[in-house]
Amino acid sequence: MVGTMVKNRALSNVISIIILIFVILLVFIPFLYYLNNISQNNTVKTSIVNNYVYLKNLQISQVTTGHPSLYYNGSSIYAVYSNGTFVPPSNLTIVSILYLNTNGIWLNLTSIKYPLVISKGQVISLPSYIQGRPIIIVTSLGNIFFLQSGSSIGPFATASRGGVEILTQIYTSSGPSSVSTNVTTNIYGTYKNFTTPIAFSNQTGTFVTRLPQYVFYQNSKGQIITGVFHNWIVLGLATVNSTSSQGIQVTLRGQPVVLIGNYTQITSTVGLTLQVKGDSNIYVSIFVNGNSYTIQNEQTITVPAGYVNITVITLQANDTTQQSQGVISHYSYSNAGYNGKTYVAKSFLIFVPPGATNPTVYLNYLNDYNYYLVKIIGNYSETQYGQVCLILNGTVYNYNNTNPYWIIGGNYSFDPTGIFTGSSTYGAQTVIFQYSNRTSFTYTFPNIPSYVIINQPMNITVKYAVTEYWQQLQ
Known part of the structure; x- marks a missing residue:
């Protein structure tokens, strides 16, 4: 009996030791894993910091x-x-x-x-x-x-x-x-x-x-x-x-x-003359070094010596001094001239040396066309036949307008409209071109002109009547 008890106690001790070892392993192995992870994280952080310091210093070296x-x-x-x-x-x-x-x-x-x-x-x-x-x-x-x-x-x-x-x-x-x-x-x-x-x-x-x-x-x-x-x-x-x-x-x-x-x-200044060529009656707006000027004929302005920036603003202008005589002259900017050089662009740069004598910029304008006052007169019975009109180059002009028309000079197709009533054609019977220089041309049906030359103020008179009769066949 005693021997059996000793054997059982020894077996219990062995089992207890085995359990203790198992518990220690169960706790210690995760702890070792935790310690290993901490070590690895510190290594990674150290590597990141070291790499940043290296790149930072490398950039300084590069610059x-x-x-x-x-x-x-x-x-x-x-x-x-x-x-x-x-x-x-x-x-x-x-x-x-x-x-x-x-x-x-x-x-x-x-x-x-x-x-x-x-x-x-x-x-x-x-x-x-x-x-x-x-x-x-x-x-x-x-x-x-x-x-x-x-x-x-x-x-x-x-x-x-x-x-x-x-x-x-x-x-x-x-x-x-x-x-x-x-x-x-x-x-x-x-x-x-x-x-x-x-x-x-x-x-x-x-x-x-x-x-x-x-x-x-x-x-x-x-x-x-x-x-x-x-x-x-x-x-x-x-x-x-x-x-x-x-x-x-x-x-x-x-x-x-x-x-x-x-x-x-350069702080010294010079007098620069701006002169309009082509017509002394038009007004021209211009920017010089960012400052705006309006010039008629010519004007002398003060600018800093050296390079001068010029921009022409007025590219088209009308001379209305003869408007009361029925003529408005139209001008377009052509080019500018300075010191023997021609500038075609509307903006250009010139050089005016310090102490320059009478430097002048010429602004050249061309008279490309004129407007002429044209009075269009129609002699017809509107109550009997209705309204007719005159067509010049596709543009419709009404007869007997309160204000005469301003028309650009040139050659125009001439088409006085007519009316077909079913039994007759009511159209231009007589056409009279009367110019301001006192010349006059008269045309009668069927020789009504197909074009008209407008090169001065004039009156265009169209007299209407029945030009053709129509009879129904029996």
Whole structure:
């Protein structure tokens, strides 16, 4: 009996140990799984953070080495891909551009549609109220690039002897304004023309570049701002033989260089004469640099020297000085002439140099046709036969109208209508053309004319009667 009890107690202990082990495994295995998941999540989060930091730093490296470089001239942001060898290539995504207002507060520029993805060289034009203000560019990776007017971040690659960007600006009382113009350079070996802003990456050696004496831009009011060349501004290390001449020789010294052609605004004025040619009696409306003028014969106005924007508003005009004699002369704009050059378009640009003597713009108008007063007289019995009319080139004119008709001079088909009553035709029996120069022509049926020449004021008289009788056959 004792032996049996010992055996049962030993068996119970074994079973208890087995149950305990099972319970421990049941609790510990999920716990190990939980610990493993926590470790994996921390690893993923660490990888994400590390990857973000890597991309953020990579973007800074790309911009500072010219992929793309950023240059701010006070009115525009120039993004230039000057380092084609950067690996890997990537876009620059801008999510916000801030500017410092006059109250010292940073405000977001809302006129640009965000996100702005830059994948190739481009110019980001800024509103006029931002000109010259400091700006901050915020990217999708959280990088912040601060730029003041005339500053840049990595304008060109540092490989070889660097690169060069040529910009042009007009400096006015409110600060610099970017402007495009022609630049001639032999940076590629032979002289070629380019349009500013222009970037040349990884160029070596010495080259020559030349700008025109005058440049201009047109503001939102239609006014033309003209600049005369003042000097070159060199940003970066380069040797130039001059900064005060339009054409200079440049030698790069292994670093990126920005060359800015700086122009000053012309503020002197000149007297410009506008003269209407063709007829001194018509009034012509014209816009000059956004200002409206109405001219008869000629008028001298004061304009800023330099480029002048002219738009002809009056393309057609009537001379009514002889209206009482029955003639209105019609004129159409033909062309304009200035300094030996003809301008056919209604809008054109001329250059009036400072100190010009008696500059004159000729506005040429041609008398293409005239209106003549024509009185159309009908002699007929409306109560007996009904109403008839006169048709000239398909247009119906009523007889004995209270006011005579103004008709454009020319040759017209002539058709005095008639009435068929069933037994007779009632139509034009006599036609008289009586002109203002006292000449007169009379025609009788059946020789009624099929056309009439209107080349002066005149009376057209049509006398009606029965022209044909009809008799029914028995």
